[in-house]
Amino acid sequence: xxxxxxxxxxxxxxxxxxxxxxxxxxxxxxxxxxxxxxxxxxxxxxxxxxxxxxxxxxxxxxxxxxxxxxxxxxxxxxxxxxxxxxxxxxxxxxxxxxxxxxxxxxxxxxxxxxxxxxxxxxxxxxxxxxxxxxxxxxxxxxxxxxxxxxxxxxxxxxxxxxxxxxxxxxxxxxxxxxxxxxxxxxxxxxxxxxxxxxxxxxxxxxxxxxxxxxxxxxxxxxxxxxxxxxxxxxxxxxxxxxxxxxxxxxxxxxxxxxxxxxxxxxxxxxxxxxxxxxxxxxxxxxxxxxxxxxxxxxxxxxxxxxxxxxxxxxxxxxxxxxxxxxxxxxxxxxxxxxxxxxxxxxxxxxxxxxxxxxxxxx
DNA sequence: AACTCGGGGAG
DNA sequence: CTCCCAGAGTT
Numbered sequence: 001x002x003x004x005x006x007x008x009x010x011x012x013x014x015x016x017x018x019x020x021x022x023x024x025x026x027x028x029x030x031x032x033x034x035x036x037x038x039x040x041x042x043x044x045x046x047x048x049x050x051x052x053x054x055x056x057x058x059x060x061x062x063x064x065x066x067x068x069x070x071x072x073x074x075x076x077x078x079x080x081x082x083x084x085x086x087x088x089x090x091x092x093x094x095x096x097x098x099x100x101x102x103x104x105x106x107x108x109x110x111x112x113x114x115x116x117x118x119x120x121x122x123x124x125x126x127x128x129x130x131x132x133x134x135x136x137x138x139x140x141x142x143x144x145x146x147x148x149x150x151x152x153x154x155x156x157x158x159x160x161x162x163x164x165x166x167x168x169x170x171x172x173x174x175x176x177x178x179x180x181x182x183x184x185x186x187x188x189x190x191x192x193x194x195x196x197x198x199x200x201x202x203x204x205x206x207x208x209x210x211x212x213x214x215x216x217x218x219x220x221x222x223x224x225x226x227x228x229x230x231x232x233x234x235x236x237x238x239x240x241x242x243x244x245x246x247x248x249x250x251x252x253x254x255x256x257x258x259x260x261x262x263x264x265x266x267x268x269x270x271x272x273x274x275x276x277x278x279x280x281x282x283x284x285x286x287x288x289x290x291x292x293x294x295x296x297x298x299x300x301x302x303x304x305x306x307x308x309x310x311x312x313x314x315x316x317x318x319x320x321x322x323x324x325x326x327x328x329x330x331x332x333x334x335x336x337x338x339x340x341x342x343x344x345x346x347x348x349x350x351x352x353x354x355x356x357x358x359x360x361x362x
Numbered sequence: 363a364a365c366t367c368g369g370g371g372a373g
Numbered sequence: 374c375t376c377c378c379a380g381a382g383t384t
Contacts, residue, residue: 037379044370045379078368081382115381135379179379188377189373216376248367295368339369 002201004145005166005174011197012177027101027126028059034121035082035113042183048077059099063090068321068336071251075336080250085113103127116153124164125172132160133175137182143214144186147203150215223298228269229257231348232282234309234326237316240335241278242323248295253335255304255344256280256324266303278324280313289347293340302340 024030032052036045052073056062062070067087074083089111093099101122102108108119120133134142134156142159143151151159160178167174185192191210193199204210232239238255245251258273260266267284274280284307291302318325327335332345 034379039367039378039380040369041371041378076369078370079380081367082380085381113381117380121379133379136377137379176379183379187372250367293369297366 002198003166004198004201005163007197007201008163008177008181009167009170009173012173012180015180027122029053030126031101031118031122032086034118034125035086036077038082038118039079040077044077048074059090059093059101062087063094063099066321067245067251071336072334075252076339076342078339080252082113084245084251088112089114101126103129105129105131121175124175128169128172130161130164130169130171132157132164133179134160135179135182137186138175138178140188140214141178141182141186144191144204144210145198145202147207147209147213149213222294225298225300226260226266226269227257227300227302228260228264228266228271228273229255229302229304230270230274230282230284230307231255231288231304232274232280232307232309234313234316236328237326238329238332239274239278239280239309239313239324240327240332241325249338251336252338253323254338254341257302257304260303267305270303270305270307274307275312278313280324281310282307283310289344291340291343293343300340302344304344 024033033045033049036049036052055073056065056070065087067084070083070087071080074080077083092111093101103123103126105119105123108114108122109116114122117133117135120131121135123129123131124133132138134153138160139151139156142156143149146159148155160175163178164171164174181196181198185196189211193202193205193210196202196205199205202210204213230239232255240253241256242253243249243251256274256278257270258277260269264272267287271282271284274282284305286306288304288306290304293300293302314322314324314326316326329348332349337345
């Protein structure tokens with residue numbers, strides 16, 4: 001008689017991978033690992049995880065930091081709302097819970113950035129509670145195990161709970177076993193069913209529908225946008241601006257610019273957007289760089305131009321959080337930029353090593 | 363339920 | 374190139 005829960009636990013014990021948060025006992029460190037892992041691959045998370053915890057070793061340190069510092073530590077990880085929510089949640093925890101995470105899933109769920117999955121993961125892994133933690137991997141494993149095309153969250157929840165009920169109080173290890181199985185064996189394509197500890201219980205394997213489970217939603221084709229942006233030089237200083245906190249890339253810094261309208265050249269768009277957004281008049285000098293970048297739901301081609309400041313904008317000296325602001329090129333590394341801008345900065349600093357004249361200097 | 367929100371690795 | 378990932382918030 002098959003016993004999926006015990007098969008999963010036994011399999012998990014034999015192959016504990018080195019995963020951020022896996023060997024941790026501190027709920028805060030598990031929390032950070034789970035949030036970083038949302039929609040993000042484990043290899044991507046690892047380097048961020050260590051440096052983030054070194055920079056913010058506990059909830060109090062995170063709550064006491066500025067959002068800019070947290071975003072800088074998050075730079076390149078994507079979904080920057082996660083960093084904003086983590087920061088907000090830390091402050092709520094200091095105010096309402098004495099700087100500790102609550103153990104109750106419902107209270108966890110009420111914190112910003114903690115949804116059904118993360119609340120279940122924390123409750124089970126950090127606090128040993130018998131709660132399900134259904135992420136994309138677990139959803140796929142359970143869909144195949146029961147041969148379900150599109151199980152709803154309540155159904156998945158119930159399936160996970162029934163496994164947990166057979167797991168002898170080992171909810172955390174069982175949840176992690178399901179996730180591990182999904183990421184290493186029960187993969188979206190080319191699953192390794194011969195290596196699967198629960199293949200004897202798998203209804204999809206029995207029916208030959210493994211590759212069809214779970215069903216995929218049809219996807220739309222990605223629209224493409226051309227963006228014009230400017231490296232506005234004022235002597236040896238560059239103009240950067242902070243994006244609004246809500247919305248795409250919220251709170252990150254960027255070189256000012258915007259969408260190219262129909263009948264407009266990228267250079268014209270750059271000059272117009274700088275004037276409209278920052279009230280700064282410029283003269284476009286020459287193309288600086290072009291970067292293509294893909295987001296989840298659209299693609300952009302970023303056309304960047306060297307430009308000369310003419311008038312308007314902030315004073316040369318400004319407070320640390322003022323936007324827009326003038327910075328020296330070597331100061332750019334202190335600010336959190338989107339990946340598309342970061343690629344430009346890399347190439348800019350490489351070019352900086354070769355002898356040349358600044359476009360804006362006399 | 364549908365849509366928004368990044369980035370990167372695998373195939 | 375396409376797909377999709379240790380999801381959550383908003384509408």
